[in-house]
Amino acid sequence: MRLPPFHLAVKVGDLASARDFYTGLLGCPEGRSSDTWVDFNFYGHQLVCHLAPSGQTRDGVGTHSNPVDGHAVPVPHFGVVLEMDQWNKLAGKLKENGVRFVIEPYTRFQELPGEQATMFFLDPGGNALEFKAFRDIDSQLFKT
Secondary structure (H helix, E strand, O other): OOOOOOEEEEEEOOHHHHHHHHHHHOOOOEEEEOOOEEEEEEOOEEEEEEEOOOOOOOOOOOOEEEEEOOEEEEEOOEEEEEEHHHHHHHHHHHHHOOOOEEEEEEEEOOOOOOOEEEEEEEOOOOOEEEEEEEOOHHHHOOOO
16 A cells, blocks of 8 residues: 655745755755745655744754653654665764764664664754654554
């Protein structure tokens, strides 16, 4: 079954920085845009970055965090589950480009159901992103 694409809209303080980050760094093609928003093809999903008035973007990591596997996971956050080779390539590219990680790339829940590679970082608007990967997405994604 093909999953339907999701739509997510987030606040950013600067559309040029959002374009540099999502298209330039993450490789997400740009779609429609105006002077106050821009659409991106976020791995087959629609991500819209809306320009927020000055002072209305978040500073730092989210507004809350929850402990997961010994790390403070920012809430809210969004992201994509990638194939392991895609995840490794992206992690390398982000490191090469000096991205500051909220949670450095690592494997969590080792030797347990749901073992996964994960990393967290912020976009230029302060929105937290998580990219993760499983050895076998179909058998591990919803494993309890």
